[in-house]
Each structure stands twice: as structure tokens, then as C-alpha cells.
Amino acid sequence: xxxxxxxxxxxxxxxxxxxxxxxxxxxxxxxxxxxxxxxxxxxxxxxxxxxxxxxxxxxxxxxxxxxxxxxxxxxxxxxxxxxxxxxxxxxxxxxxxxxxxxxxxxxxxxxxxxxxxxxxxxxxxxxxxxxxxxxxxxxxxxxxxxxxxxxxxxxxxxxxxxxxxxxxxxxxxxxxxxxxxxxxxxxxxxxxxxxxxxxxxxxxxxxxxxxxxxxxxxxxxxxxxxxxxxxxxxxxxxxxxxxxxxxxxxxxxxxxxxxxxxxxxxxxxxxxxxxxxxxxxxxxxxxxxxxxxxxxxxxxxxxxxxxxxxxxxxxxxxxxxxxxxxxxxxxxxxxxxxxxxxxxxxxxxxxx
Amino acid sequence: xxxxxxxxxxxxxxxxxxxxxxxxxxxxxxxxxxxxxxxxxxxxxxxxxxxxxxxxxxxxxxxxxxxxxxxxxxxxxxxxxxxxxxxxxxxxxxxxxxxxxxxxxxxxxxxxxxxxxxxxxxxxxxxxxxxxxxxxxxxxxxxxxxxxxxxxxxxxxxxxxxxxxxxxxxxxxxxxxxxxxxxxxxxxxxxxxxxxxxxxxxxxxxxxxxxxxxxxxxxxxxxxxxxxxxxxxxxxxxxxxxxxxxxxxxxxxxxxxxxxxxxxxxxxxxxxxxxxxxxxxxxxxxxxxxxxxxxxxxxxxxxxxxx
Numbered sequence: 001x002x003x004x005x006x007x008x009x010x011x012x013x014x015x016x017x018x019x020x021x022x023x024x025x026x027x028x029x030x031x032x033x034x035x036x037x038x039x040x041x042x043x044x045x046x047x048x049x050x051x052x053x054x055x056x057x058x059x060x061x062x063x064x065x066x067x068x069x070x071x072x073x074x075x076x077x078x079x080x081x082x083x084x085x086x087x088x089x090x091x092x093x094x095x096x097x098x099x100x101x102x103x104x105x106x107x108x109x110x111x112x113x114x115x116x117x118x119x120x121x122x123x124x125x126x127x128x129x130x131x132x133x134x135x136x137x138x139x140x141x142x143x144x145x146x147x148x149x150x151x152x153x154x155x156x157x158x159x160x161x162x163x164x165x166x167x168x169x170x171x172x173x174x175x176x177x178x179x180x181x182x183x184x185x186x187x188x189x190x191x192x193x194x195x196x197x198x199x200x201x202x203x204x205x206x207x208x209x210x211x212x213x214x215x216x217x218x219x220x221x222x223x224x225x226x227x228x229x230x231x232x233x234x235x236x237x238x239x240x241x242x243x244x245x246x247x248x249x250x251x252x253x254x255x256x257x258x259x260x261x262x263x264x265x266x267x268x269x270x271x272x273x274x275x276x277x278x279x280x281x282x283x284x285x286x287x288x289x290x291x292x293x294x295x296x297x298x299x300x301x302x303x304x305x306x307x308x309x310x311x312x313x314x315x316x317x318x319x320x321x322x323x324x325x326x327x328x329x330x331x332x333x334x335x336x337x338x339x340x341x342x343x344x345x346x347x348x349x350x351x352x
Numbered sequence: 353x354x355x356x357x358x359x360x361x362x363x364x365x366x367x368x369x370x371x372x373x374x375x376x377x378x379x380x381x382x383x384x385x386x387x388x389x390x391x392x393x394x395x396x397x398x399x400x401x402x403x404x405x406x407x408x409x410x411x412x413x414x415x416x417x418x419x420x421x422x423x424x425x426x427x428x429x430x431x432x433x434x435x436x437x438x439x440x441x442x443x444x445x446x447x448x449x450x451x452x453x454x455x456x457x458x459x460x461x462x463x464x465x466x467x468x469x470x471x472x473x474x475x476x477x478x479x480x481x482x483x484x485x486x487x488x489x490x491x492x493x494x495x496x497x498x499x500x501x502x503x504x505x506x507x508x509x510x511x512x513x514x515x516x517x518x519x520x521x522x523x524x525x526x527x528x529x530x531x532x533x534x535x536x537x538x539x540x541x542x543x544x545x546x547x548x549x550x551x552x553x554x555x556x557x558x559x560x561x562x563x564x565x566x567x568x569x570x571x572x573x574x575x576x577x578x579x580x581x582x583x584x585x586x587x588x589x590x591x592x593x594x595x596x597x598x599x600x601x602x603x604x605x606x607x608x609x610x611x612x613x614x615x616x617x618x619x620x621x622x623x624x625x626x627x628x629x630x631x632x633x634x635x636x637x638x639x640x641x642x643x644x645x646x647x648x649x650x651x652x653x654x655x656x657x658x659x
Contacts (some may be wrong), residue, residue, distance in 0.1 A: 006439065017496055035459065060573030070591070087443050089390075089443070089447070090386045135630070139630075139633075139634050139637075143634060143637045144637060145633055145634050145637045146633070148388075148390075148443055149579070149580070149583060149629075150630055150631065150633065152390075152576060152579070153576070153580060153626040153630050154626075154630075156573055156576060156623060156626045157623045157627060157630075160619055160620070160622050160626070161623065163619045163622075164617055164619035164620055167617075167619060168617060168619075232461075243420075258373075266654050278451075281447065281450075281451055282451070284444070284447055285448060285451070288444045289442075293448060318529055320458060320459045320462050321453075322455035322456070322458045322459045323455075323459065325452075325454075325455035326452060326455045326459065329448045329451045329452040329455065330452070332444070332448050333430070333434065333445075333448060333452075336434055336438060336440045336444070336445070337438065339440070340438040340439070340440065344439065
């Protein structure tokens with residue numbers, strides 16, 4: 001009788017992540033087509049409309065790029081934290097916390113120079129995100145408390161805090177039925193590059209390179225990889241794993257906080273519960289699908305941003321906007337299948 | 353004469369607790385076998401929407417329950433496929449399961465939003481306005497009693513039977529259970545699907561009794577509370593049940609606080625379960641030096657050659 005066992009391949013193809021992603025996308029559109037077909041829609045018609053209205057004109061393209069900003073920034077943050085083999089499920093909360101911190105500073109501080117003010121507001125957003133992950137980071141590095149659960153729970157705490165603020169102390173009396181904080185002044189809006197494209201996208205490009213440099217080229221990146229490896233290796237290399245992990249978590253949380261700040265300064269212009277529509281969760285898909293590579297996160301982030309915009313416009317012809325989310329989730333599932341064949345081989349073992 | 357407000361609070365507590373407890377118990381079973389499934393929220397959604405649609409179309413509550421439980425279980429087998437068979441990351445797989453479950457159920461249930469349910473889950477006690485604590489307990493529907501039976505069965509399996517010890521062994525030590533000759537892959541896969549079935553039952557309770565209607569993302573984070581409950585309960589069924597009662601009480605208390613004359617915001621009460629869970633988790637980890645009762649192999653894929 002023969003037995004089959006799985007074994008991990010020692011060498012994997014450099015481009016395996018890319019091939020897996022392409023295949024995943026193919027599978028996802030196939031699944032999307034089936035769902036559309038079952039709901040008696042013409043898949044080709046729906047998809048071509050999605051493409052047309054998400055990248056077909058300068059206007060819609062800039063909408064898509066704007067939508068990509070939070071996905072990319074939060075995804076980059078997740079990838080930095082994952083360098084030390086830790087998960088950040090709390091990006092959604094960190095996005096909200098970034099916006100809350102920004103609004104807190106905005107209310108209490110007045111600076112005449114609007115450029116300087118914007119800069120300070122962005123920094124407070126970053127720090128808000130870091131603050132949001134501070135407790136999980138301390139709990140992890142001091143006591144070894146599982147960070148998946150704590151970062152996840154902070155999402156709900158921060159979301160609850162947001163609801164509390166926009167219904168209570170920050171409630172704008174002018175927004176009648178929809179609970180939200182007051183709008184920020186036009187002078188601190190992020191400037192527009194062209195069409196509707198926010199300059200937040202330029203910040204996003206900058207941070208992609210920062211993350212790339214940090215992870216791949218810097219000494220800190222080397223320390224991250226060692227700290228994420230075995231404890232003994234870190235000991236030999238003289239690297240304080242826990243400190244490195246702690247710093248990585250604060251930086252990663254800050255990236256997501258910055259995403260919230262940019263979203264507030266360029267899109268919603270006020271704190272409300274609709275500030276992030278699950279960007280923090282989608283960012284996890286974006287990061288995971290690219291194998292945590294910053295440049296990949298940037299590109300896939302743009303694609304997923306376009307998908308989200310495409311999903312919201314097909315509502316006009318009666319198709320649920322959730323189609324975009326189904327496609328995004330299925331892409332990762334499809335990619336995981338191919339990843340399996342790149343990473344493992346099935347060996348035949350002959351029993352005595 | 354017992355305060356009617358108190359009885360209302362008790363009733364709401366029991367219902368909220370039932371919903372949370374069933375899903376948490378399912379997750380506990382999967383985690384005991386070493387499979388962390390972050391897809392609880394998605395599985396509850398799938399069970400809730402399929403059960404609701406069946407109930408609307410057939411007006412048959414038993415059939416609705418079966419469809420809801422089965423479809424959530426089949427849906428959870430996606431997680432089993434990716435983590436047990438393809439050995440992929442459990443965190444990633446579970447998260448996509450949640451995203452997929454919520455979006456898929458919203459899409460399926462689109463034309464059922466706002467529809468009224470004509471059938472009800474069977475109740476033993478007929479009292480519509482319970483006047484005593486006993487009557488509150490008697491006026492619960494079948495799923496409440498079922499959850500108590502499930503608690504007893506699952507506790508019994510894990511505490512008294514060899515079968516339960518074997519599942520526990522897989523979650524604790526893959527190498528040892530492999531050399532004992534246990535079928536690890538099969539056990540983990542089945543445990544995942546059983547967890548899905550429990551989440552489905554919880555979803556049915558949500559749409560057929562607790563609310564009862566269907567609308568987008570109506571699980572409202574309860575799947576995540578269920579995950580937190582497992583930790584809160586230290587992976588023990590009975591403690592998880594007490595946790596469910598506490599969290600259910602907090603959920604029920606929120607909207608009632610102001611009628612009792614308290615000035616605390618109901619929005620802040622809503623986040624207390626999450627804060628409590630984090631505190632409990634940290635305190636347990638410090639007190640027990642890292643031993644929170646968590647199965648040691650949660651999240652670790654099993655390979656035959658890992659001998």
C-alpha cells in the first residue's frame with residue numbers, strides 16, 4: 001500500500017506569488033460570473049460596466065486611486081508587523097483612531113499656516129494609529145498575549161468609541177439624523193492633484209517606498225527578519241526581538257492611522273461611523289495576497305480600490321455592491337490554492 | 353411582586369446569551385482540535401440568511417433550521433479545506449471566510465430585507481407576559497433549551513469520553529497524537545464543520561427568533577464576541593456559558609440603563625465585553641504564566657513528516 005505525505009519545497013519559484021494572484025483573480029471573476037448568472041445578469045455586461053466606471057475616465061480613475069489609499073497604507077502597516085511574524089487584525093480600528101486623534105488635535109489646536117497645520121494633523125493621525133495598537137503591543141511583548149485577538153477586539157472598542165463621540169460630545173447639531181462630528185474647515189483639506197485625485201495618493205507613494213526601504217534595505221528590516229525568526233538566532237545576532245517587535249507594531253499601527261487621517265482630510269471631511277467601510281479588513285487581503293511585499297501591496301491596492309468603486313457603481317443597475325467584496329475574497333482563496341502547489345509537493349511513500 | 357423591568361432584563365439577557373453561547377461553543381470545539389476559525393461572523397451570517405429565506409418561502413421552521421445549520425457547516429468546510437488540507441494560514445483563511453460570508457449573505461438576502469416572518473420557533477410556556485423568574489425561563493423557545501443540552505453534551509464529551517480526550521490531544525500535541533495513530537486531518541476537518549454548524553444554529557436563532565427579520569450585516573460583531581468568549585471561558589464549556597450570560601447581560605443592559613436612571617452612555621456599555629475580554633486575557637496570561645487554557649497547537653498546520 002502506498003501512502004502520500006506532504007512536504008514543504010525547499011525552493012519556491014520567485015514569481016509564485018504573482019502567478020497565484022493572477023490565477024486567483026481568474027477564479028474570482030469566474031465565481032463572480034456564476035453568481036451574476038444565477039441572478040440573471042449578464043456577467044460580461046456587468047464587468048465591462050465596472051471597468052468603464054472605475055478606470056474609464058480621469059474622474060473615475062482618480063476615484064479608484066483615492067479608494068486605494070487606505071487599502072495600501074493599512075496593508076503596508078500590516079506587512080511591516082508581519083515581518084516579525086505577528087498579525088495586525090486591528091487596522092480597521094487604527095484607521096478610526098487616526099481620524100479621532102486628528103479631530104481631537106483639530107478641535108484643540110489652531111495654527112495659522114494651513115500647510116503646517118495639515119502636516120501636524122497627519123502626524124497626529126499616525127500617532128493615533130500607533131496609540132491604538134499600543135495596548136496589544138505591550139501585552140504581546142511584555143506578557144506574550146496573543147495579538148490576533150487583542151488587535152481584533154480593539155477594533156470594536158474604537159468603533160464603539162467613535163459611535164459614542166459622534167452621538168455625544170462631538171455631535172454636530174447641524175447634521176440632523178446622521179450622527180457625525182462637525183466638518184473640518186476647507187483650509188485643511190488635502191489639496192487636489194488633478195481631476196478628483198487627492199494629494200493623499202502622493203503621500204501613499206512616498207510611504208510605499210518608505211515601507212519598501214524599511215523592510216528590504218534598512219538595518220531595521222534586517223532586525224525585523226531576525227526577530228521574526230528563531231529566538232536563538234536573534235540572541236546570537238544580539239538583537240532584542242521584543243523591542244524590535246514592539247517598534248514594528250507601533251509603526252504598522254501608525255500607517256493605518258495615517259490612512260484614517262488622509263481619509264478624513266480628503267474624503268469624508270468629518271468623523272463618522274462611515275469613515276472606513278471595512279478598509280482595514282480588505283487591507284489584510286491585499287497584504288496577504290502579495291506575500292507582504294510593499295510594491296505588490298501598492299499595485300493590488302489600486303486594483304482593489306478600482307474594484308470597490310466598480311462595485312459601488314453597479315448598484316445603479318440593480319447588482320449588489322457586495323459583488324466587489326466577494327471577488328476580493330475569492331481572489332485570495334484562489335491564490336491560496338495555487339500557492340499550495342508552489343510551496344508543497346505530495347510525495348509517495350512506500351509502506352513496508 | 354417582582355419588578356417587571358427586571359424580568360424584561362432577564363429575558364433579554366437569556367436571549368442574547370443563547371445567541372453568543374451557541375456560536376462560542378462551536379468555536380470552542382474547533383479550537384480544541386487546534387483549528388482557529390476567525391470566520392464565525394461570516395458563518396453566523398450564512399446560517400441566518402439561508403434559514404430566514406427557507407422560513408419565508410416554506411413557512412416550515414424545522415426545514416429552515418436544517419438548511420441554516422447545514423449551509424453554515426458546508427460554508428465552514430471552506431476553512432477546513434484551506435487550513436486542514438492545503439495547510440494554509442488559519443488567520444488569513446478565517447478572515448476571508450468572515451468577509452466572504454457577510455458579503456455573500458447580503459447578496460443572497462437582498463430581496464428579503466424587511467420581509468416579515470409568519471412562523472415562530474416553538475415555545476413550551478405560553479405566557480406572553482411572564483410574571484415570575486420561572487415563567488421567564490419557561491417562556492424561552494426551543495433553541496434556548498437546546499443550547500443547555502448542547503452544553504451538557506459537549507462538557508461530557510470533553511471531560512468524560514476518550515473521543516473528547518483524543519480531540520483535545522490533537523489540539524495539544526500533534527506529534528504525540530500522530531504517533532498514537534489518531535487521524536488528525538479528519539478530526540480537524542470534522543471539528544471545523546461542527547463549529548460551522550453551531551454558528552449556523554446561532555444564526556437561525558438570530559433571524560428566526562431574536563430579531564426576527566433579515567438585514568445586511570445584522571450579526572453586528574456578535575461572531576467576534578463569540579471568539580472572545582472562548583478565551584474568556586478558558587476553553588471550558590461551562591465557563592464559556594457563564595461568560596455568555598455576563599456578555600448577554602451587558603448587551604441587554606445597554607439600552608435599559610437610562611430607564612434605571614444611570615447617566616452612563618449605552619454606547620460605552622456596548623464596548624465593555626471587549627474591554628473585559630482583553631483584561632481577562634492579559635490577567636490570565638500573567639497569573640498562569642502564559643497558560644490561559646489555550647490548546648497549544650492552535651494555528652499550527654499538521655504534516656505527516658513532522659514526526
